[in-house]
Amino acid sequence: MSRRKTLYGLGAVIVLVAFLMVMPTFLKNAFYIQLFTTSAIMAIAVIGMDLLFGYVGYVSFGQAGFMAIGAYTPAFLVSKVGVNFALAVLCGILLSGLMAYLISFATFRLTGIYFAIGTMAFGQLVWVACYNWTDVTGGVYGIVGLPNPFGGLTGYYYFAFLMLFVMLFLVRRLVKSPVGEAFVAVRGNERLAESAGIATLKTKRFAFVLSAMIMALAGAMFVFLWTFASSGSFTLSLSLEVLVINIIGGVGTLIGPAIAAFVLNFVMQYLATVPALRLIIYGVLLMLIVMFLPGGLAGTYLRALAWIKARRQKGGQAGVSIDSTELE
Amino acid sequence: MVQFLQTIVNGISVGSAYTLLGLGLTAVYAVYRLLNLAHGTFYMVGGFAAVLTVTILNLPFIVGVIVAMVMTGLMGVLLEFVVYRQFMRRSGFDQLIGTIGLMFFIENVALYFLTSNPRSIPSPVGNSTVKIGGLAISGHRVLIIGTTLFLVLVLYYFNARTKTGKQMRAVAQDRDAAQLMGINIVRIGQIAFFLSCALAAVAGALMGSLMQVTFSMGFNPLLYAMVVVILGGLGSNFGAIIGGLTIGIIQSMTVTYVSAALSDILVYSLLFIILLLKPTGLFGGKVYV
Amino acid sequence: MSLLTVQNLSKRFGGLQAVDDVSFSVEENQIFGIIGPNGAGKSTIFNLVTANIPRDSGTVILIGKDVSRYKTHQIVLAGMGRTFQDAKLFSGSTVLDNVLSAGFCRLAGNFASIVLKSYARPSILSREKEKAMELLEFVGLKGYEYFIAGNMDHGHQGLLQLGISLATQPKVLMLDEPLRGMNPTEKDVVTDLILKIRDTGIAVVIIEHDVRSIMKVCDQIAVVNYGKKIAEGDPRQIRDNPEVIEAYLGAEEVA
Numbered sequence: 001m002s003r004r005k006t007l008y009g010l011g012a013v014i015v016l017v018a019f020l021m022v023m024p025t026f027l028k029n030a031f032y033i034q035l036f037t038t039s040a041i042m043a044i045a046v047i048g049m050d051l052l053f054g055y056v057g058y059v060s061f062g063q064a065g066f067m068a069i070g071a072y073t074p075a076f077l078v079s080k081v082g083v084n085f086a087l088a089v090l091c092g093i094l095l096s097g098l099m100a101y102l103i104s105f106a107t108f109r110l111t112g113i114y115f116a117i118g119t120m121a122f123g124q125l126v127w128v129a130c131y132n133w134t135d136v137t138g139g140v141y142g143i144v145g146l147p148n149p150f151g152g153l154t155g156y157y158y159f160a161f162l163m164l165f166v167m168l169f170l171v172r173r174l175v176k177s178p179v180g181e182a183f184v185a186v187r188g189n190e191r192l193a194e195s196a197g198i199a200t201l202k203t204k205r206f207a208f209v210l211s212a213m214i215m216a217l218a219g220a221m222f223v224f225l226w227t228f229a230s231s232g233s234f235t236l237s238l239s240l241e242v243l244v245i246n247i248i249g250g251v252g253t254l255i256g257p258a259i260a261a262f263v264l265n266f267v268m269q270y271l272a273t274v275p276a277l278r279l280i281i282y283g284v285l286l287m288l289i290v291m292f293l294p295g296g297l298a299g300t301y302l303r304a305l306a307w308i309k310a311r312r313q314k315g316g317q318a319g320v321s322i323d324s325t326e327l328e
Numbered sequence: 329m330v331q332f333l334q335t336i337v338n339g340i341s342v343g344s345a346y347t348l349l350g351l352g353l354t355a356v357y358a359v360y361r362l363l364n365l366a367h368g369t370f371y372m373v374g375g376f377a378a379v380l381t382v383t384i385l386n387l388p389f390i391v392g393v394i395v396a397m398v399m400t401g402l403m404g405v406l407l408e409f410v411v412y413r414q415f416m417r418r419s420g421f422d423q424l425i426g427t428i429g430l431m432f433f434i435e436n437v438a439l440y441f442l443t444s445n446p447r448s449i450p451s452p453v454g455n456s457t458v459k460i461g462g463l464a465i466s467g468h469r470v471l472i473i474g475t476t477l478f479l480v481l482v483l484y485y486f487n488a489r490t491k492t493g494k495q496m497r498a499v500a501q502d503r504d505a506a507q508l509m510g511i512n513i514v515r516i517g518q519i520a521f522f523l524s525c526a527l528a529a530v531a532g533a534l535m536g537s538l539m540q541v542t543f544s545m546g547f548n549p550l551l552y553a554m555v556v557v558i559l560g561g562l563g564s565n566f567g568a569i570i571g572g573l574t575i576g577i578i579q580s581m582t583v584t585y586v587s588a589a590l591s592d593i594l595v596y597s598l599l600f601i602i603l604l605l606k607p608t609g610l611f612g613g614k615v616y617v
Numbered sequence: 618m619s620l621l622t623v624q625n626l627s628k629r630f631g632g633l634q635a636v637d638d639v640s641f642s643v644e645e646n647q648i649f650g651i652i653g654p655n656g657a658g659k660s661t662i663f664n665l666v667t668a669n670i671p672r673d674s675g676t677v678i679l680i681g682k683d684v685s686r687y688k689t690h691q692i693v694l695a696g697m698g699r700t701f702q703d704a705k706l707f708s709g710s711t712v713l714d715n716v717l718s719a720g721f722c723r724l725a726g727n728f729a730s731i732v733l734k735s736y737a738r739p740s741i742l743s744r745e746k747e748k749a750m751e752l753l754e755f756v757g758l759k760g761y762e763y764f765i766a767g768n769m770d771h772g773h774q775g776l777l778q779l780g781i782s783l784a785t786q787p788k789v790l791m792l793d794e795p796l797r798g799m800n801p802t803e804k805d806v807v808t809d810l811i812l813k814i815r816d817t818g819i820a821v822v823i824i825e826h827d828v829r830s831i832m833k834v835c836d837q838i839a840v841v842n843y844g845k846k847i848a849e850g851d852p853r854q855i856r857d858n859p860e861v862i863e864a865y866l867g868a869e870e871v872a
Binding site: 059106109110112113114116117118120121122124125128131132236240243244247274275276277278279280282283284285286287289290291292294 | 415
């Protein structure tokens with residue numbers, strides 16, 4: 001990676017950050033600030049999803065369950081027990097991670113679609129618990145009146161973006177490290193990875209737990225923004241929505257899904273005047289991507305880049321088969 | 329005791345609907361090795377077709393059911409051509425995701441055009457009850473059980489005795505070999521889809537009298553239907569029947585004696601346990617028996 | 618000193634005794650060959666040793682340590698590398714990434730430490746890359762680092778498999794039909810490489826069908842038929858062994 005490119009990249013990031021920081025003062029409109037904030041939180045959730053799906057290659061349908069655990073725990077602790085916000089959220093994250101760790105012993109005996117269905121079952125069970133465990137979760141009514149610890153929408157906005165950048169940085173560093181190579185190896189060929197000395201079960205479990213914790217954070221951030229926690233928020237539909245954004249953004253690229261969270265949220269505001277339209281658009285996008293654009297938007301972008309690059313190098317393209325006579 | 333038996337019978341009637349859904353999922357799975365997550369929407373479309381035929385066109389219930397079957401079946405064939413065939417070019421996961429997209433699409437198109445007002449189909453047997461030895465079973469439930477039984481027998485006959493049915497079993501066992509034997513697997517695929525959608529539509533039409541017809545009516549039944557086919561074993565018709573009845577009875581018993589929440593808990597826990605102990609289900613591994 | 622001792626290895630698949638009480642021992646600096654007709658159970662023996670499938674019975678002692686109860690990746694960490702018959706690669710990744718993934722396991726003792734270590738110091742990756750490049754040069758894939766593994770021809774894929782297994786820093790290397798599907802030129806390249814590997818102190822166990830190449834390269838050969846070891850000895854002894862000749866009668870061996 002040339003110095004200039006890194007410098008450009010860094011410069012772009014700084015400009016972006018500065019822009020985002022200043023934005024609330026320009027946008028007096030609370031509606032837009034809220035929009036940006038929810039997009040940022042969704043982006044965090046999708047990053048968590050991409051870690052498991054894009055890098056290790058396991059699709060989960062149970063995200064909402066981990067988000068719910070991450071949301072209800074601090075909701076309960078803060079409103080009923082009076083625990084400090086940060087500590088409560090941390091508890092939620094740890095609890096979610098613990099749950100992920102525990103069920104991983106079961107779920108990783110499954111692969112592929114069975115894993116997805118198994119995690120779906122988990123997500124559903126969590127939902128049922130949220131809906132019915134009235135003492136703790138407030139049952140149908142949920143927990144209301146959650147305090148906004150940042151004294152206002154703008155404060156929350158900064159918090160959300162701060163967390164987003166932190167998550168992006170941390171996760172990106174993880175996947176670019178040898179651990180990330182292990183993830184990709186497991187996704188590429190699990191048997192070979194095992195024979196290459198990679199502790200595949202531990203690797204998968206690690207990713208699963210991390211993913212759950214990131215989603216728990218997102219869940220917590222959502223409910224404190226909305227100031228209420230309701231089981232209706234954490235259904236299978238939410239799990240699928242996170243999955244959809246991940247796919248549309250580009251599985252395995254981290255940035256793609258994060259950007260997609262923003263783009264889709266904004267697009268939905270304008271196009272989907274009716275809630276039905278939102279999902280119609282998601283549905284169509286999903287189908288189009290599956291049919292024509294695997295890799296989602298980011299994947300297509302990368303392929304386009306590679307195509308342009310290949311055109312520039314006349315006749316040279318990584319991956320061309322070599323005639324065996326070239327072997328010495 | 330009476331209540332117990334009553335609950336069992338209710339469970340069988342609900343289980344019949346699950347069986348129909350399960351058989352539909354199995355048909356597509358057997359031929360395409362794809363778990364069609366959009367299947368719940370076919371159930372819903374069937375329900376709507378029936379309710380509109382009966383309430384707006386004022387045609388008899390049986391016509392409504394047939395219209396539902398044919399319309400939904402044809403819709404399935406159309407979708408197979410336009411959408412599913414493209415999905416099949418991709419990996420297994422992508423296919424699943426494609427079906428999720430289709431599910432979102434169909435469900436919400438229905439929401440958009442038909443609004444969320446729930447409707448109901450008046451049953452052809454009205455409020456009649458059948459009295460057997462102290463039990464009073466709703467006439468409509470008997471209709472459901474009877475219709476399902478009839479369809480199961482028809483399906484069995486189709487699979488075992490007709491040429492097309494045997495061809496379908498061949499394709500289910502080994503696609504390539506079937507093709508080499510001169511079987512038109514494309515046509516078989518279309519028939520499988522028609523069958524799948526028709527079965528789902530009947531279920532939707534029948535249940536539309538017991539429950540409300542609305543855009544989201546297929547969502548929860550689909551989830552339970554997935555448990556049914558996993559429990560029974562992907563690809564096994566017999567498993568779908570057994571699984572459907574089992575889940576139906578479990579649901580009925582828990583709802584009556586405890587709560588709806590317990591039903592969910594039991595069913596999803598059962599799913600989890602099956603996946604752990606025997607992911608291929610009770611009769612899985614035997615394809616399309 | 619014996620690097621690998623396998624004793625009383627057995628496995629039954631339903632009605633078929635795939636591996637029947639097989640024992641052998643591999644010394645340091647030795648190239649040990651396992652030959653036998655198709656379906657004799659040779660690959661199964663490998664799978665049993667590396668715990669890719671569970672054993673009905675038998676012990677495996679690697680460099681003095683009893684690894685019989687270890688999981689596959691633990692056996693690899695203990696010092697055993699292996700390749701597969703059907704050229705298992707990370708086909709979507711680059712050649713360099715293939716080798717990098719395999720070297721990862723040597724970063725630290727256990728998974729948790731590896732995570733911490735690699736996360737705390739991102740510069741680790743560039744050092745690993747250097748090591749990987751050197752390894753690729755050793756196996757003869759210099760210049761191919763950024764090729765997509767799945768797009769290479771069979772010969773190079775075979776070399777890559779060797780690279781991957783070497784990246785785990787094994788003391789014993791198990792090669793399952795490394796010469797499969799190769800033309801004579803490619804075979805010579807690979808056998809030279811195997812000799813080179815042996816010279817670095819790694820013991821090599823090879824399953825092969827190309828009896829001629831095996832005879833050229835191996836110090837000790839075991840012959841397996843119907844899951845049983847029917848003979849063991851140096852190439853000359855094996856060549857003259859009547860039971861071995863009989864086992865191969867009717868079976869191919871065109872060289």
